[in-house]
Amino acid sequence: MNRSSHEEETRRTDKEIPNGSQTLPDMFRDIPVPYAIFQLIYDCSHSKVVDTRYLYVNEAYCQMSGFSVDKLIGRRFLDIYPGGVSWFPYCKEAREKNKSVHACHFSDEANHWLDFTVGPVSLPDAVAFVFTNVDEFVLKTRRETTTDEVILRISKSLNNEENFKASIEHALEELSQFIHPDRLYVLETDGRTVSNTFEWCASGVQPEIETMQNLDYGDYIGGWEKYLEKDSDVLISDIEELKDDDPVDYENLKRQGIERLLAAPFYSRGKLAGYLGADNYKPIDLINTQLVLNAISYFIGAKIINQRLLEDLNRLSHMDTLTNVHNRNAMIEKMNALKSQHLPVGLLYADVNGLKLINDLNGHEAGDRALCFSADLLVSYFGRNYVYRAGGDEFVVILPGIDEEKFREEEKALKSKLSDKDEPPYHFSYGTNYCPDSALIEEAIRTADQEMYKEKERYYHRKGFDRRKINLWEMEQKTKKY
Numbered sequence: 001m002n003r004s005s006h007e008e009e010t011r012r013t014d015k016e017i018p019n020g021s022q023t024l025p026d027m028f029r030d031i032p033v034p035y036a037i038f039q040l041i042y043d044c045s046h047s048k049v050v051d052t053r054y055l056y057v058n059e060a061y062c063q064m065s066g067f068s069v070d071k072l073i074g075r076r077f078l079d080i081y082p083g084g085v086s087w088f089p090y091c092k093e094a095r096e097k098n099k100s101v102h103a104c105h106f107s108d109e110a111n112h113w114l115d116f117t118v119g120p121v122s123l124p125d126a127v128a129f130v131f132t133n134v135d136e137f138v139l140k141t142r143r144e145t146t147t148d149e150v151i152l153r154i155s156k157s158l159n160n161e162e163n164f165k166a167s168i169e170h171a172l173e174e175l176s177q178f179i180h181p182d183r184l185y186v187l188e189t190d191g192r193t194v195s196n197t198f199e200w201c202a203s204g205v206q207p208e209i210e211t212m213q214n215l216d217y218g219d220y221i222g223g224w225e226k227y228l229e230k231d232s233d234v235l236i237s238d239i240e241e242l243k244d245d246d247p248v249d250y251e252n253l254k255r256q257g258i259e260r261l262l263a264a265p266f267y268s269r270g271k272l273a274g275y276l277g278a279d280n281y282k283p284i285d286l287i288n289t290q291l292v293l294n295a296i297s298y299f300i301g302a303k304i305i306n307q308r309l310l311e312d313l314n315r316l317s318h319m320d321t322l323t324n325v326h327n328r329n330a331m332i333e334k335m336n337a338l339k340s341q342h343l344p345v346g347l348l349y350a351d352v353n354g355l356k357l358i359n360d361l362n363g364h365e366a367g368d369r370a371l372c373f374s375a376d377l378l379v380s381y382f383g384r385n386y387v388y389r390a391g392g393d394e395f396v397v398i399l400p401g402i403d404e405e406k407f408r409e410e411e412k413a414l415k416s417k418l419s420d421k422d423e424p425p426y427h428f429s430y431g432t433n434y435c436p437d438s439a440l441i442e443e444a445i446r447t448a449d450q451e452m453y454k455e456k457e458r459y460y461h462r463k464g465f466d467r468r469k470i471n472l473w474e475m476e477q478k479t480k481k482y
Contacts, residue, residue, distance in 0.1 A: 027058065034061035034131040037121060038077065040091055049088040052077040055126060064110050064131065081109040091127050094118045104134060113137075147288045150178050151295045158299050164307045165198075168300060172200035175296060179289050181281040182257070183208070186300065187221065188274040194220050197274075197304075208256055219248045221275070224263065233294055234263040234275070264294040266301020276300055320389040322368060323375035331388035331396055335445075338400060338438035345438045346407035348397035348414075349448035350378065350430035353459055355393040358426075370426040377428075381414050395428070396445065404434045429456035 038052035054072045062068055067080065077084055086105070094101045100119035107114045115134040118127050158171050172184045182205045186198040196212035212220075223246035227234040236242065237260050242250040253261070256279070263277035276297035283289055318330035326334075338345060352374050359367035371393065378387045378395055388396045399407060411432050418427065431451025435444035 029059045031058045031060060034058065034064045035128065036061045036131075037123070037126055037128045038091065039123070040095060040125045040127065041076070042125075049092045052088070052091060055123070061131070064112070064133070084109055090116075090118050094127050095120050095125065143288060147291055150175075150287060150292050154296050155299045158303055164303070168198050168303065169200070171296065171300060172198060175278075175292070176200055176202070178287055179278060179281045179284075179292065181278040183279040185209070185277050185279075186274060186304065187212075187263075187277060188304065189217050189221070189272065191272070192217055194274075206256075220252065221249065223249050224275075228265060233265065233290060233297075234261070235290065236261050262290065262293055264290075264297035266297050266304070268301075268305045273301060273305060320375075323372050323389055325375045325379065325384060325387040325389055325395070327389055328391050331390060331398070334388070334398055335441050338398075338441050341400070341438055343400050343438045344402065344404070345435045345441060345444070346397075346399035346402045346404070346410075347433045347435060347441070347444055347448045348378075348382075348411065348430050349390075349432075349445060349452045350374065350395040350397070350428045351452055351456060352393040352395075352426065352428045353456065354427075373426045374428045377414075377417070381410055381417075393428075396448075398441075400438065407432075407434055427459070429453075429459045431455055 035056075035058045036054065037056040039055050040049050041051040041053060042048065043050050053076050054074060057065075057069060057072050062072070065072070072080070077087070090101050090103060090105075098120050100117050102115075102117045104113065104115045106112075112133050113135050115132040115137075116129055118129045120126070121128045154171050154174050157174055158167050160167060160170075162170060168186065172186075176184055180202075182202050184200040185196050185208075187194050188197050189195075193214045194212075194217045195214055196209045199207055199209040201207050223242065224234045227236075239250060239253045239258060239260065242253070258279045260281075261277055261279050262281060263275040265275050266273055276293060278289075278293060281289060318326055318333070320327040352370055355367055355370060358370050371389075374395060375387060375389065378397055382397045382399065386397055386399050388398065390396045414430075429452055431448045431454065433444045433448040433451065435441060
């Protein structure tokens with residue numbers, strides 16, 4: 001069909017139906033979707049379609065292609081679209097099977113995703129195409145698929161054979177490849193303070209993890225709660241919106257060069273436990289960034305909460321809950337570890353004086369206060385990491401790697417405190433020993449224990465107490481006020 005015949009057919013559509021009052025529709029203008037008829041051009045063996053020729057197009061097709069009717073009718077498809085051979089197998093299938101073929105295909109020619117149906121027509125070796133632009137649908141489908149794939153991929157990385165720290169860092173690195181932020185981070189909170197516990201930074205971006213420890217929750221991220229009242233996450237598209245309502249957070253974000261952020265919360269037993277945050281992320285069409293961050297926050301949060309629970313259980317198994325220093329289990333583990341390290345180690349063995357009498361005369365709460373006071377006093381001089389409650393009223397201090405001079409200075413300071421005339425309300429006796437080789441730590445501790453008992457005898461002697469025959473009335477007068 002040449003151009004003149006095409007125009008003639010168009011003019012005929014304006015004529016009245018012979019027996020009626022209606023006019024025929026204008027097929028060129030009234031078909032609401034792109035429509036075209038092609039004549040198939042085969043190779044010499046008539047087994048393969050190698051090109052097509054335009055026989056008819058409607059106005060919608062012209063608009064989609066960007067060509068007018070006279071630029072298309074009668075011309076070969078490959079003359080106009082040299083790379084368009086991907087359409088030909090559909091033409092051949094429809095003609096040979098004498099039925100319609102439906103498919104979805106990205107058209108490089110139109111630069112669109114096209115849902116189409118091609119079927120045979122009454123003309124010899126010809127087919128007709130009807131097209132629908134499905135860019136939005138395909139993009140939505142691909143976005144959902146890609147989003148799901150990203151979530152699945154990162155969730156798998158959180159459950160591999162890596163240790164806890166490495167798996168979280170690996171997940172953040174993978175996430176960065178999809179949402180392209182300046183910085184990804186995990187914030188953990190107990191409701192009073194907030195700390196940055198994990199961080200990934202793009203090249204050239206200054207890490208902030210060291211400066212974001214034990215910050216005041218209310219000042220730093222308390223203002224984020226208002227976002228969670230209406231949404232599942234915190235989306236700040238422009239930090240300028242914080243300037244008046246949350247100036248502390250605003251200044252902190254501005255200092256870091258943050259223009260926008262997205263933070264997805266995670267919870268422990270219904271209580272906010274932290275956020276997974278992304279600074280200056282780059283929204284892209286193929287990924288639902290908010291959905292990804294919310295899902296990954298859930299998985300990361302669950303892993304963190306489980307890890308913190310294990311750490312709490314481990315801490316409880318190695319800590320004395322009354323005095324909040326290490327317990328005997330931790331002391332034995334430490335001693336066993338030091339046996340193979342051959343380090344110098346300073347040792348102190350302490351025993352609370354008169355604990356049984358304090359309990360008998362003033363009750364066990366008074367005895368507990370005596371134990372806590374003694375533990376706190378040792379911690380104030382030697383540090384909590386080095387103090388152990390060996391059992392009952394006994395405490396041990398283990399100081400690996402300390403030189404003897406420094407150890408003796410710290411012991412001297414403690415002795416001065418205990419011998420102060422403004423004597424503390426509760427007292428303990430102690431013995432020390434400096435061990436040049438930690439392989440001999442067990443024997444060294446026994447020596448410190450023996451020194452402690454000698455000191456305890458001297459203490460009771462100074463106080464006028466016979467440990468075998470104590471004047472209970474006098475002891476009561478000395479302790480009941482405490």
